[in-house]
Amino acid sequence: MAKSENVSKGINTRLAHMGNDPHAYFGFVNPPVVHASTVLFRSAETMANRNQRYTYGTHGTPTTDALAAAMDELEGSAGTVIVPSGLAAVVLPMLAFLSAGDHALITDSVYAPTRNFADTMLKRFGLEIEYYDPLIGAGISALMKPNTKVVFTESPGSNTFEIQDIPAIADAAHAGGAVVLMDNTWATPLYFKALDFGVDVSIHAATKYPAGHSDVLLGTVSANAACWPRLHDTFRAMGCCAAPDDVYQVLRGLRTMGVRLERHQESALDIARWLERQPGVAHVLHPALESHPGHKLWSRDFAGSSGIFSVVLSGGGAKQAHAFLDALEIFGLGYSWGGFESLAVPVFLGDRTIAKAPAEGPVIRLQIGLEDVEDLKADIARGLAAAAGA
Numbered sequence: 001m002a003k004s005e006n007v008s009k010g011i012n013t014r015l016a017h018m019g020n021d022p023h024a025y026f027g028f029v030n031p032p033v034v035h036a037s038t039v040l041f042r043s044a045e046t047m048a049n050r051n052q053r054y055t056y057g058t059h060g061t062p063t064t065d066a067l068a069a070a071m072d073e074l075e076g077s078a079g080t081v082i083v084p085s086g087l088a089a090v091v092l093p094m095l096a097f098l099s100a101g102d103h104a105l106i107t108d109s110v111y112a113p114t115r116n117f118a119d120t121m122l123k124r125f126g127l128e129i130e131y132y133d134p135l136i137g138a139g140i141s142a143l144m145k146p147n148t149k150v151v152f153t154e155s156p157g158s159n160t161f162e163i164q165d166i167p168a169i170a171d172a173a174h175a176g177g178a179v180v181l182m183d184n185t186w187a188t189p190l191y192f193k194a195l196d197f198g199v200d201v202s203i204h205a206a207t208k209y210p211a212g213h214s215d216v217l218l219g220t221v222s223a224n225a226a227c228w229p230r231l232h233d234t235f236r237a238m239g240c241c242a243a244p245d246d247v248y249q250v251l252r253g254l255r256t257m258g259v260r261l262e263r264h265q266e267s268a269l270d271i272a273r274w275l276e277r278q279p280g281v282a283h284v285l286h287p288a289l290e291s292h293p294g295h296k297l298w299s300r301d302f303a304g305s306s307g308i309f310s311v312v313l314s315g316g317g318a319k320q321a322h323a324f325l326d327a328l329e330i331f332g333l334g335y336s337w338g339g340f341e342s343l344a345v346p347v348f349l350g351d352r353t354i355a356k357a358p359a360e361g362p363v364i365r366l367q368i369g370l371e372d373v374e375d376l377k378a379d380i381a382r383g384l385a386a387a388a389g390a
């Protein structure tokens with residue numbers, strides 16, 4: 001289907017076909033997985049002018065083009081680059097839009113490895129890094145400096161799930177001449193269309209829901225027309241291209257992402273509501289709950305919620321958190337999320353400077369997988385009982 005025919009159709013119809021052009025490759029439904037370094041040129045003249053679509057493996061192949069086209073359709077972006085991990089997708093646009101002496105504003109509830117990159121490499125390269133309150137909204141204009149070149153957003157925030165007023169932040173950032181980057185991993189482009197809300201560059205850890213099976217690492221970076229040339233130049237300069245089989249696996253994952261997300265959303269919300277009524281639970285940090293402080297903003301801007309949220313136990317410390325985690329039989333203890341299986345991790349918030357840890361008790365993050373909800377509730381109940389008895 002051509003892009004123009006596609007936009008009026010339902011999202012699952014579009015996900016089933018986007019990026020694919022079967023008759024460009026003998027009618028096979030899926031694009032070929034192109035393994036390539038060398039691309040041959042027909043003549044010395046073609047070579048001299050680089051006058052053909054593909055020139056070298058690091059610059060793109062029919063496989064990476066298929067995924068980039070799908071992401072552009074989902075994000076409404078002018079161009080997408082595909083990199084080997086979600087963290088690489090964070091790093092690349094920072095390097096594209098920041099130079100020595102610049103000031104960058106980063107939300108305080110940012111993914112911890114993003115903070116680590118900013119605090120180590122960006123500082124070493126002479127950048128001024130400042131963290132801001134995720135709830136700052138239009139107030140960010142007071143933090144803008146003449147050398148502020150990037151405002152980095154992530155909504156909901158990692159582990160604590162604060163919702164940012166992205167349009168207000170984007171307006172203030174643009175008034176000050178900064179580029180707005182957003183780590184949009186939680187919502188996927190299905191539940192938040194970042195560029196429609198003023199974001200210039202939308203970042204995804206495709207490792208999560210797009211891949212969906214805990215077996216692939218990949219990142220995507222999608223830019224609007226103004227930011228695309230610089231992002232693309234930086235991608236080419238760095239050579240951080242992704243492996244073809246991984247790109248293919250994510251393209252495959254996209255076909256089912258809509259239906260998987262519906263199930264993740266439904267199960268996570270059911271469990272979050274149930275958890276709010278359980279003894280031993282102080283709060284549930286899930287923006288689709290009416291009790292969440294960011295719920296109104298979330299309802300205004302987001303089209304859905306995904307399968308990851310946190311629970312704050314009432315009282316206790318590391319001992320109670322460990323008892324909860326060790327009692328789980330279905331939930332695995334492991335990092336990352338977006339796969340088919342449920343996971344739990346203790347949340348560390350010691351690096352926060354503004355969006356501090358809740359005072360009531362330990363925070364545990366739950367990724368709700370595709371298992372049956374009643375089994376997952378029984379597992380969590382085991383955890384809560386163990387924490388209460390610890």
Ligand SMILES: *Cc1c(COP(=O)(O)O)cnc(C)c1O
Pocket residue numbers: 085086087088090111154158183185186205206207217218219336
């Ligand atoms: C997991 C994650 C990343 C990094 O993805 P990797 O592919 O694991 O490097 C980036 N941002 C957010 C919000 C994430 O949850």
